[in-house]
Each structure stands twice: as C-alpha cells, then as structure tokens.
Amino acid sequence: MTDICLSVSVMTHPARLGLATELASRLSSAGTRLAVDPRPAGPRSAVRAAAVAWEQLAPRATHHLVLQDDVLPHADLLDAVTRAVRRRSEAGWTFYSNWDSRAASVLRIAAMWGCASFEPPRDEYVSTLGVVLPHAHAVAFAARLRSASSTGAADDALLGQYARDTGLRVWQTIPNLIEHADGESLVGNNFEGRRRSAYYDALARFDQDGPALRIEEVPYFPFLRGNAKADLLYPAGDGTRSVPLSAALATFGLEPSAVLRRYVRDRYAVASRYHDTDIHAAIDAHGEQLWLVGAAYGALTACTGRDVAASDRTKQALWRTLINGTAFQRTPVPAAEVISCLSTLVTMGFAAAVRSRDIATQHTPKLSEEFG
16 A cells, blocks of 8 residues: 555634644644635635645645644644554544534444444534545545635535545544634634533544444434433434434333333432532433433443443543533533533443343344444
8 A cells, every 4th residue: 555645734714823833833744734714804714714725735645634723633643643544545534523413422332332433424514623535535625615615614514515425434533633622713603612522532542453333323412402302313315313312212122111210210319419409400401311312322332232342431531521512511611520420320321221131132223334
C-alpha cells in the first residue's frame, strides 16, 4: 500500500484567527494551513471557510485533514489520524461525536463492547469538527461546498449528503481524538448550550487494529427540547423510524410494565440515599428516561451475547456525557452528586436488562459489519 501523506488545514474566521493560529502551532505538522472565511461579513456559515480548507489539499497528499478552529486536539492526533487512515485508506474518518447526537449513542454501545471505531448512522450529518478524506473525495467535496456556499446548508449536513450520494464510508475513532472548546458559536449554535464529545480521553490511545462496529438499532435520548423522550431508532428507507424505549424494549423480550416496575424499585433504592432537593428534582425530571437508555444498552448487549469490555472509568465517562448531553446541556454544570446519582440509575437499568433471562432468545439486532 502507498504510504500515507497527510495535508492539514484549520478553518477559521478573522474574528478567531488567533485561535486558529494557536491550534496550528500545537500540531506537529509544519505545513498546516489556515483557511480563512473569504466573506466574513456575509451570512453566518462555516461553508465558505470549509470550501477554502478542502481546496488547500496538497497536490501530493493521499488524504486531507480539516479541523475547525475551536477544537482541542489529542496530543497524539496526527499520528492517530495517520494510523486510522492506514487501517482504512479508502474511507473517510471523523474524530468527534457531539454528546447528544445519534452517533454518540452508537459510540457508547461500541465503547462498552471494547470496539476501537464505529460507523456513524448514515442518515445523519457527519461531524466536521475534525475529518479526513481521501484525495479524490477531498477534491469532490470541495467542489460541492463551493457550489453550495449560498444555499445556507451546513458543512456537516453537506458532508453527510455527499457520503450518501457517493457511497463514501465514514468511520469514527473511539475514543474521540478532539474535544470541543468553550466559546461563542459563529454560526448560531449557542442555543444548543454546551457542546462536548461523547467520549474524549486525553490519556487513552486509539487502537487502529481494534474491532470496528456498525449497528443499525440505536437507543437515542436527544437533548431536551420540551418533553423529549428516549427512543429506539431503526433504519427505514433513507431515514429512521422511532419507537419510545418504554415500548420498544418489548422487542428484546422485556415486558414494558415489568420494566417500569423494575425502574420504580431502582428509583426508590437510589432516591432513598439522598436528601438533597436538587438530586430528587433531577431524578423526577430525568431518571426514568436515563434508566431506560441504560436498559436499552443492556438489552442490546444481552441480545448480541457481547461482553462488557469497557473499564469502570470508561463506563462512568460514557454515562457522564450521556447525562450532561441530554439533561443538562443548556443548564449550568450540575453538582457531582447529581451526575453520580443519575449514573447509578443508568447502570442499574443496564444491569436489569443484562440479567433478563429471556432477552437472548427474543431478538437479534443487526450488526451490519464488524471487523477486528
């Protein structure tokens, strides 16, 4: 195989040029280029700077990496990117899942099972905080961005559509190799509140030879807009269909009313340990849905006969981003005891489903591909 030659760009806006310069200086690649929005006074959009960034592909590069200016890179980023590309050089790779995304749900399942990478849902956007594409796809995607610069579409949505149109496979590393920094969104995403990775660990090393996973059933708890409920998402044509988790668990051989009775017992056991009103309010508001997500992860684990390979440290990190990214994304960071209490409920939901004797004979989720 031809050796990997990586070129690197950081996309930015003149208002954040200092941030981009600092990021470029932290990378070990001396050839990192800055891609500055050519129309900074135009409508708020990342597409213009993204088009410039992808057009900066070096002529002899086999792959091009584009980073947004407000990311915090893993110390091993460029080496890990090169190893990922060497593992699957024909594919794209992305290095970040927002903690409330459907991709984050797949990441959590894959990480629990000890996988090192996964394929995000194909009908969702592809995160562009950090993404690498093979040379030919970088050229083609740059042209698509240029033609779409006045449409108002987001670059991550355009990349998702491009991947579907061309059949490009896109994989993501576990753990993520970049974290999202605090700061003002220049494209109007402040309404989302805090935006963080589903699983970033500055101390972990990406294992390019570890197992990779694609799974089509995704327990998903979106960040709270009104009375959002956790669902199980299934593929349906070019999109998905969703079923509330409280009902969908029957698919796995779990009787819904028995499931909720189990939650009531677990809720009482956890709530009785605390007297803090904030903790009881958090349990009332979010406990049932988070427990159900844990139960769905446990049911998938039992159905597939998978072992839980993640360390306790990793599991706690996964539950922490699940809770923060769904229940507290637009609020001040909750007290550690609130997170600990809700994490206990997620863990209990997971354990309750894994212990069910009937699950394995009821349902086999489709694991579309698995390498390792």
